[in-house]
Amino acid sequence: MTSPLQRKLKIHGPTVVTANRLADGVSVWLTAAGGWSETIAEAAVGTTSDEVLRLLDIAHADENTAVGAYSASATLAADGTPQPANLRERIRVSGPTISLPGAA
Amino acid sequence: MYVYDEFDRTFLEERVAEFRDQVARRLSGELNEEEFKPLRLMNGVYLQLHAYMLRVCIPYGTLSSQQLRALGAVARKYDRGYGHFTTRQNIQFNWIKLNELPDAMADLAKVGIHGLQTSGNCIRNTTTDPWAGAAADEVEDPRLYAEVIRQWSTLHPEFTYLPRKFKIAITAARHDRAAIRVHDIGLRLHKRDGETGFEVMVGGGLGRSPFIGKTIKDFLPKEHLLSYLEAVLRTYNLGGRRDNIYKARIKIQVHEMGAEAFAQKVEAEWAEIRDGALKLDEAALDAIRDRFQIPDLETLDDQPAELARALATDAAFARWHANSVAPHKTKGHAIVTLSLKPVGAPPGDATADQMDAIADLADRYAYGEIRVAHEQNLTFPYVRQKDLPALWAKLKEIGVATPNVGLITDIISCPGLDYCALANTRSIPIAQKLTERFADEARIADIGRLHVNISGCINACGHHHVGHIGILGVEKKDEEFFQITLGGKGNSKARIGELIGPAVAESEIVDVVESLVDTYLNLRTSPAETFVAAVERLGIEPFKERAYAPR
Numbered sequence: 001m002t003s004p005l006q007r008k009l010k011i012h013g014p015t016v017v018t019a020n021r022l023a024d025g026v027s028v029w030l031t032a033a034g035g036w037s038e039t040i041a042e043a044a045v046g047t048t049s050d051e052v053l054r055l056l057d058i059a060h061a062d063e064n065t066a067v068g069a070y071s072a073s074a075t076l077a078a079d080g081t082p083q084p085a086n087l088r089e090r091i092r093v094s095g096p097t098i099s100l101p102g103a104a
Numbered sequence: 105m106y107v108y109d110e111f112d113r114t115f116l117e118e119r120v121a122e123f124r125d126q127v128a129r130r131l132s133g134e135l136n137e138e139e140f141k142p143l144r145l146m147n148g149v150y151l152q153l154h155a156y157m158l159r160v161c162i163p164y165g166t167l168s169s170q171q172l173r174a175l176g177a178v179a180r181k182y183d184r185g186y187g188h189f190t191t192r193q194n195i196q197f198n199w200i201k202l203n204e205l206p207d208a209m210a211d212l213a214k215v216g217i218h219g220l221q222t223s224g225n226c227i228r229n230t231t232t233d234p235w236a237g238a239a240a241d242e243v244e245d246p247r248l249y250a251e252v253i254r255q256w257s258t259l260h261p262e263f264t265y266l267p268r269k270f271k272i273a274i275t276a277a278r279h280d281r282a283a284i285r286v287h288d289i290g291l292r293l294h295k296r297d298g299e300t301g302f303e304v305m306v307g308g309g310l311g312r313s314p315f316i317g318k319t320i321k322d323f324l325p326k327e328h329l330l331s332y333l334e335a336v337l338r339t340y341n342l343g344g345r346r347d348n349i350y351k352a353r354i355k356i357q358v359h360e361m362g363a364e365a366f367a368q369k370v371e372a373e374w375a376e377i378r379d380g381a382l383k384l385d386e387a388a389l390d391a392i393r394d395r396f397q398i399p400d401l402e403t404l405d406d407q408p409a410e411l412a413r414a415l416a417t418d419a420a421f422a423r424w425h426a427n428s429v430a431p432h433k434t435k436g437h438a439i440v441t442l443s444l445k446p447v448g449a450p451p452g453d454a455t456a457d458q459m460d461a462i463a464d465l466a467d468r469y470a471y472g473e474i475r476v477a478h479e480q481n482l483t484f485p486y487v488r489q490k491d492l493p494a495l496w497a498k499l500k501e502i503g504v505a506t507p508n509v510g511l512i513t514d515i516i517s518c519p520g521l522d523y524c525a526l527a528n529t530r531s532i533p534i535a536q537k538l539t540e541r542f543a544d545e546a547r548i549a550d551i552g553r554l555h556v557n558i559s560g561c562i563n564a565c566g567h568h569h570v571g572h573i574g575i576l577g578v579e580k581k582d583e584e585f586f587q588i589t590l591g592g593k594g595n596s597k598a599r600i601g602e603l604i605g606p607a608v609a610e611s612e613i614v615d616v617v618e619s620l621v622d623t624y625l626n627l628r629t630s631p632a633e634t635f636v637a638a639v640e641r642l643g644i645e646p647f648k649e650r651a652y653a654p655r
Contacts (some may be wrong), residue, residue: 002616020154020155020523022130022131022137022157022202023131023201023203024201024202025151025154025156025201025202026153026155027153027154027201035378036549046222053391063137064133064136067137067151068137074140075528085190085582085584087521087529087579087582087584088153088521091153091521091522092153092154095154096154096522096523097522097530097533098450098522098532098533098536100184100186101185101186101305101450101454101455102184102185102186102455102456102457104303
């Protein structure tokens, strides 16, 4: 029987942990050093459930810096740096796909 | 304009101070996120994809020029220089920092506006006809009753933690411009035997389970408005589901119980309280009525020479006048809609500079009053007809005179995945492409009245169910697809649109909409038959056939 305390997380390939910075809501990614970066390329990458759960634990323990942490699939560039794997995450990385009103 | 009294002003100042303290305690770590989230939501603060979003309440859609300038100042000082007007007559700022929110709220409180009742499971701000007080077809100004509801509902202790959010809309006109039949409660003010009262509808709503509201009372005398609303809310609060967020709205309760059984419960509750403290007397109504500043309109004639000359000599002005100017109940005046739907731009957005300019024009030409319409446009409710040509020229200069009001490019759209954390697909780029495809003003005038509504997810913030053409974004394997419904209507003959078939790819949606429009143009009996009337007459089949035909 599975313990109710046992956590499960299905991981399909490279995964990063991302959240929004408490002070201003900006998208941030958890780094290998346990800090937060505004750049996904600096994110720590997990490839197993245990690795990603460990990253999520670190993220959730730092809710006074970044809130709403979750795991997000990533792809790896040729040099191994993570990149967003879907449209939602691409928009979080690059901002709205439209010109903002008033922008030149 | 309703002018807040000392009680309201003090309350807002205290609320800002309270929120400032809550933000400070969150930033210091004294409050954790779980504790803070419901507090910020009670003040209209959401956390979206890239930033915090502040939703500011515009009670029943009425703004003074001073308030609009304050919104522009907040956009400029704390945001990125623009705001987004919503389908609930509110405005949203998309980029505000948490630590600056208390200052932004303090600036807004100085002019009597705030974010209360724009979020959370409370009674949200009541919406109404943007033409209220000016429309030729209304019984009386419904904003009086919207304000009565505001005073009753704000911080109502019994209804602060409802099963889900609760939205009330009210109209007093023959033509429903407030979409009352798709609200949790819809109120239609009308007269019977010389007495004013309300038809009460409950259980309307869109989202993943769309329903048209059912009438549970044909005529509620106006003095019983609050006691009856309290009875409806109590019936919902006690019996609405709290076990499943998707079944927690009153529409599900009414649907599962049946409207008749629901009405019986309400009547039983109402019988207990109808003659109690909530009964409205004329003195109470007069006290609220007296705080509305209604402009003292001049005595003027209809069709003044300046207007007649411009209509006869300037085709561009005549085209704008045909869809942006509506009859007023006072001779010599008009209601003017300012289109926030320019070609290629996000629907409902206005820059801080535009807000300032519109406020100046309101002072000069419209007695300093602006309304927000649920169609995401602005309205000047009091304009002298003789000023229309000069006003039009000024509106054109600031980009809010696109002659598309009520036409295919007057698109209602949610923010979609470009901003929203809940969205599955983007909405704004679809709207932009449609406005570009249908940029020809003569062509859209020929197509005539046609409402396109776009939602980026099933929550239906773009009200796609009631669009003549409704577009719903769905995501499949990280690709954007769009379902299309036809024949929806949000007015007094509200109906939910019918799905025409499988979702189409993002790359095809504009072509498909164009083929639907071409089908209508080919099949209409005359230009007098609108798109939605043709859909009702023909059914969806001929449209479906063309939409999915190889191109």
